[in-house]
Amino acid sequence: CTQGSKPDPDCDPALEAEVVKPDKCGKLKDLNGPFKECITMVDPTPFFQSCVYDMCQFYGQQKVLCDQLQAYTAACLNVGAKVHPWRTPEFCPLDCPANSSYSLCVSSCPETCVGAGGPPGCEDVCVEGCKCNPGFILSNDKCVPLKECGCVDTGGFYHPVSRSGFWMAII
Template identity: 35%
Template sequence: MWFVWTIKKKKGNDFTTRTGEQLASEREANKFGNSWVTDKSTCPGASLPNDDSPPDELCDNEEHKARAQKMCNMMTAVEGPLSGCQPKVDGPALEKGCVEDICGVLSKDDHLGPKEKHEEAKIVACNAYTNFVDTCLEEGGILEAWRDAAKCPQIKKCPANSKYSLQMSPCPKTCGKQKKCLARKKKRVEGCECNKGYVLSDDECVKEDQCGCTLKVKGLRNTSR
């Protein structure tokens, strides 16, 4: 799925439709994307604004549809690592978008073979799950370790003195004095969290007494020791 947004240096207006309607968030991504479609031939599965005809069916191949549903079904599972997100996230809508995107990959006529298409479909599924998890955390949902179950790659190895966290603060303590954290509106994020007693200095976790001097909000590690 491709995203288009307006550039007006205003936060909160990214999901504005062609008619000016402000949508709540990426949970209405399909409605947002369809509002900007001008040619259905270049955007399979989409529907034009004010077009009452049904969208093109991407999952007319039952085998592709079954594979896509299997890859995306954790989004609506009543049990599993993402079940705690259900009260906060529109799982059926996100799963539907995931299935349609994967069907589009598996059904498109190109030079890729079955193995390459399957790998591309896995990437699409993992991107959809990442979007699902980000929305869940932003809305205060609860989740468990999900990447292995979804067959998605783990976050890259965390640096020294830090550990992987499913729900860490979006504004970790740093060597620099932060006046304002732009991500503070998000409740929790997935990422690498510094161990207790350590703070973030650029992309490293160091003890606070190793911070040395600072310039504005950017921490500088003391290397004179």
């Protein structure tokens, strides 16, 4: 792409006119929108152009739009810029597993049954995602009640509680 060029010469003009609107790719450049505090820190232009191009290539599929907005959200959060909520249950919902909820800013090194701070060397930054509800903690990829955390053996390996609720003997 060259600066100032149209995103996609093969895009249907009616579709392109639709995808640049403020409720679609235009949301990325909206000075009053959810990214208003990020626009001065992360240039939205390449994200906007990519959004329009991809939306044209995939005939306006909402998932493509959601992926583009998510990418810009990640770029904004990565530089510490505030992003205002843009997902709703109807628009680009992010389904979270049981006992967790969506947040624009969760720790990239969440507390787990194994311990606080994630795996060794984890760099804690704000990321969009799901976090365990109060009273629950991450065990593998599920949020479980604190009392259901397993144990770490002397070799440093985590063992979840067995299905019956009894501790498994580790030999």
